[in-house]
Amino acid sequence: MRLVVVGNPYGMHPESFFPKTFGKDYKTTIELQCLDWIRDEMTIFSHIDHKMESGHNKESAFLSGILKRDASQYPDGNISLDQMIGEYLRSEVRFPTLNVSAGPSIQESWSRTGVPTPILNTTQMYNKLFNNSSASEKKAELEVWQRNQEMLKVLHGQHAYSFRNLGQDDKVQMDQYLSSLSDLNREINSMRKWQNKAKPKFNMPSFIDYEQEYNTIFDMLVLGLQSNSTRVATVTFPGQFKTRDIGLAGNYHSYTHNGKKPDAVNGLQQIEIFQLKQVSRFIKKLKAIKEPGQNGSMLDHTIVMFGSSMGYGGTHSNRNLPILLVGGGLKHKGHVDMKRKNGENTMLCNLYLSILHKFGIERESFNTSVGTVDI
Structure with missing residues (x-):
């Protein structure tokens, strides 16, 4: 569906x-x-x-x-x-x-x-649907994703540790922040999964x-x-x-x-x-x-x-x-x-x-x- x-x-x-x-x-x-x-x-x-x-x-x-x-x-x-x-x-x-x-x-x-x-x-x-990255672009993408995931791991660990000492309202905001970090990590994993799968071809007309x-x-x-x-x-x-x-x-x-x-x-x-x-x-x-x-x-x-x-x-x-x-x-x-x-x-x-x-x-x-x- x-x-x-x-x-x-x-x-x-x-x-x-x-x-x-x-x-x-x-x-x-x-x-x-x-x-x-x-x-x-x-x-x-x-x-x-x-x-x-x-x-x-x-x-x-x-x-x-x-x-x-x-x-x-x-x-x-x-x-x-x-x-x-x-x-x-x-x-x-x-x-x-x-x-x-x-x-x-x-x-x-x-x-x-x-x-x-x-x-x-x-x-x-x-570009998102149909533009395939070159070999050099893919290599650069992987390096960026790896650095970002390492940074996300550090941020998640730091803020998860401080979570226990927060008040209830601050815990709600921190939980939203940690969820956002997890979402970003999942998005990077998804991009890595699909990187080497060719995108369909579309002839972009002028309009x-x-x-x-x-x-x-x-x-x-x-x-x-x-x-x-x-x-x-x-x-x-x-x-x-x-x-x-x-x-x-x-x-x-x-x-x-x-x-x-x-x-x-x-x-x-x-x-x-x-x-x-x-x-x-x-x-x-x-x-x-x-x-x-x-x-x-x-x-x-x-x-x-x-x-x-x-x-x-x-x-x-x-x-x-x-x-x-x-x-x-x-x-x-x-x-x-x-x-x-x-x-x-x-x-x-x-x-x-x-x-x-x-x-x-x-x-x-x-x-x-x-x-x-x-x-």
């Missing part, structure tokens, strides 16, 4: 994204038209979120449900969904997770110790606009998944979206604050349709490739999720998040109303817990979850 999460920082225009009726026979919307061909393998969720108050700066909690400032209140901190799955799979793949964006992006991926994971640009993604660049990002990701270089990835559309590449004069954020003016609403729709068309193109590629060694296509073994931790940028609302799932062999149900009997929205972490279960990660909870979702 694989997971790919595609997100944006400003949510979606509700009237253009959410269907007006529920069930499998929903009438599609202007923004979902590009995904109508896969509707039998797609679920759109309404009334699901992290119960966060309105405003920016909540986007960082998209995949965790927890702001970093509140991480100490939870046993796994503010670890994100992708990183928890990556931990589980890290012995089986070259890269436990990939986090990519074509521009400066929101930080939505976090380790269990609250460390943000690096977000790769297009060139960095290519002059956003469409070509995101085509390249998703094409690289398809090959990265197909070659089992990774099974977990996030792709984010940045807030500094290059609107001029799709024929718009204003900036992304200004189109979210459109005052319901038709031209401005149309501009926002064009941005959001561009994003969903990229998702649709990616899904088509996965569906066209047979799953190696198993029945079905790669899409049947890949959960593709699109969404945001902001419901709608025009109101800065963080409720009723635009979330959809495609593929993964799930029990898709069309457009689903997740409002509970008490009138409250379902916690998004309930869905995340169910996704963890699909990977064989048996847990009773994930961060703010209070149950599961039948998928």
Whole structure:
């Protein structure tokens, strides 16, 4: 099983994204038209979120449900969904997770110790997935890794010795620090294990606009998944979206604050349709490739999720998040109303817990979850 999460920082225009009726026979919307061909393998969720108050700066909690400032209140901190799955799979793949964006992006991926994971640009993604080191570079890498591991061993020993004399609060911080050292050591061991295994080949095209660049990002990701270089990835559309590449004069954020003016609403729709068309193109590629060694296509073994931790940028609302799932062999149900009997929205972490279960990660909870979702 694989997971790919595609997100944006400003949510979606509700009237253009959410269907007006529920069930499998929903009438599609202007923004979902590009995904109508896969509707039998797609679920759109309404009334699901992290119960966060309105405003920016909540986007960082998209995949965790927890702001970093509140991480100490939870046993796994503010670890994100992708990183928890990556931990589980890290012995089986070259890269436990990939986090990519074509521009400066929101930080939505976090380790269990609250460390943000690096977000790769297009060139960095290519180098990581496909660029093989020369013999001299490999030798230099080994020397650096050996020195780093020796240093980590010393640091771990020094701080582990002082652990017994610390107060409870300091012990919590020290435990997080020691865990970070252990994570770094495991990462180095993984790099050493994979160093002499050749990476797949990819012909990097030149690109002059956003469409070509995101085509390249998703094409690289398809090959990265197909070659089992990774099974977990996030792709984010940045807030500094290059609107001029799709024929718009204003900036992304200004189109979210459109005052319901038709031209401005149309501009926002064009941005959001561009994003969903990229998702649709990616899904088509996965569906066209047979799953190696198993029945079905790669899409049947890949959960593709699109969404945001902001419901709608025009109101800065963080409720009723635009979330959809495609593929993964799930029990898709069309457009689903997740409002509970008490009138409250379902916690998004309930869905995340169910996704963890699909990977064989048996847990009773994930961060703010209070149950599961039948998928």
